[in-house]
Amino acid sequence: MRSSVVLAATGLFTPPHAISNDELVGAYNAWVGRWNDQHAAQIAAGEVEAKQPSSSEFIEKASGIRSRFVMDRSGILDVTRMAPRLPRRSNDELSILAEMSVAACEDALARAGRTVADVDAVIVACSNLQRAYPAIAVEVQHALGVRGFGFDMNVACSSATFGLRAAADMITAGSARAILVVNPEICSAHLNFKDRDCHFIFGDVATAMLLERADLPREKPAFEILGARLETSFSNNIRNNLGFLNRAESADDAELLSRMTAPDTDLLFVQEGRKVFKDIIPMVSRMIVAHMDELRIEKLDRMWLHQANLNMNRLIATKVLGHEPSAEEAPVVLDRFANTSSAGSVIALHLHHEDLAPGAAGLLCSFGAGYSAGTVFLRRTAS
Ligand code: COA
Numbered sequence: 001m002r003s004s005v006v007l008a009a010t011g012l013f014t015p016p017h018a019i020s021n022d023e024l025v026g027a028y029n030a031w032v033g034r035w036n037d038q039h040a041a042q043i044a045a046g047e048v049e050a051k052q053p054s055s056s057e058f059i060e061k062a063s064g065i066r067s068r069f070v071m072d073r074s075g076i077l078d079v080t081r082m083a084p085r086l087p088r089r090s091n092d093e094l095s096i097l098a099e100m101s102v103a104a105c106e107d108a109l110a111r112a113g114r115t116v117a118d119v120d121a122v123i124v125a126c127s128n129l130q131r132a133y134p135a136i137a138v139e140v141q142h143a144l145g146v147r148g149f150g151f152d153m154n155v156a157c158s159s160a161t162f163g164l165r166a167a168a169d170m171i172t173a174g175s176a177r178a179i180l181v182v183n184p185e186i187c188s189a190h191l192n193f194k195d196r197d198c199h200f201i202f203g204d205v206a207t208a209m210l211l212e213r214a215d216l217p218r219e220k221p222a223f224e225i226l227g228a229r230l231e232t233s234f235s236n237n238i239r240n241n242l243g244f245l246n247r248a249e250s251a252d253d254a255e256l257l258s259r260m261t262a263p264d265t266d267l268l269f270v271q272e273g274r275k276v277f278k279d280i281i282p283m284v285s286r287m288i289v290a291h292m293d294e295l296r297i298e299k300l301d302r303m304w305l306h307q308a309n310l311n312m313n314r315l316i317a318t319k320v321l322g323h324e325p326s327a328e329e330a331p332v333v334l335d336r337f338a339n340t341s342s343a344g345s346v347i348a349l350h351l352h353h354e355d356l357a358p359g360a361a362g363l364l365c366s367f368g369a370g371y372s373a374g375t376v377f378l379r380r381t382a383s
Pocket of ligand 1: 054055062277309
């Protein structure tokens, strides 16, 4: 890929509510107490196993997560419900994913010193789309007032790097001058808050990236795209067969709610966490090192890694750098944001890049369901 494209700026929308580990664990453990009471006879007869409590200490140690932002707090913490309340909007209202996307795009445009007139397309790239069509991207394009085109794409947690590559290729080919790539993620609508193994993993957020032709006049520093490489390899170890977000009306359907949050459901996020851990670390480390060699990058100043798990990020960064990464070398946002799927690495980049000097090299890297992984090497420009 020729470096004819720059990442001009990023944008961030942070939801209005947060839930700490203690609050989440409090709700989960209260639900466990009720469930065990309701099933006391079967537990005593050895027919079912009593549910075990969750703990904030385990969550922080296993994942590095301390808190998460969410679009709805009360439904998740309601022990009789354990799922977000995201009321269905009429077709005439802006949909919730489009609303978050518009806020993130406006932030990116303002930071780049651009207006919608400078943009020719919108790509919504995320794990958690809320409907089949019209594409959320077309709605975002309309709400922003962008002329041109838009489309949605989903490569799970790798959607941002895949979206970036798609946009960069189209800009290089002359299909557009500038493209907004947006990652709106309401992961809480796809998470089983009754599943102890994963109830703590995800949070909600939206990020945006403005990609544009490198030869456009610009006054602010940007990131030259040195190369973007993508890889996929099929696995069922992370899977989601439905989710609440595209069944928003089901949020008030008690029967469906209980079916979707049943202990053995695969209608929400499910994973074989240990297998994912073991498969992804070698796949991604190998990919980063090979791509770096190919681009002849000798010194990597920053790694904005997908934010799924602190231990995973430490291991990948250590394999690539040859030493334990410092907080500057591989910034972590998991503690405040949790895993926000495709948006995680973009949040890390958004919050941790201002100090980089012109010429500094960085890596935006995603990995997740599919399996899918993307590596994008960036170089800070003077303006
Ligand atoms: N609270 C307290 N204890 C818990 C718990 C909870 N919420 N969840 C699990 N445990 C217990 C388990 O019962 C188990 O106990 P045991 O040893 O007595 O059997 C122990 O903690 C270890 O459980 P395990 O599920 O093996 O934990 P882990 O150390 O593998 O960590 C993940 C779990 C999910 C954090 C980890 O596998 C992981 O990060 N995987 C990467 C995948 C990922 O993040 N994917 C996201 C999509 S990209």
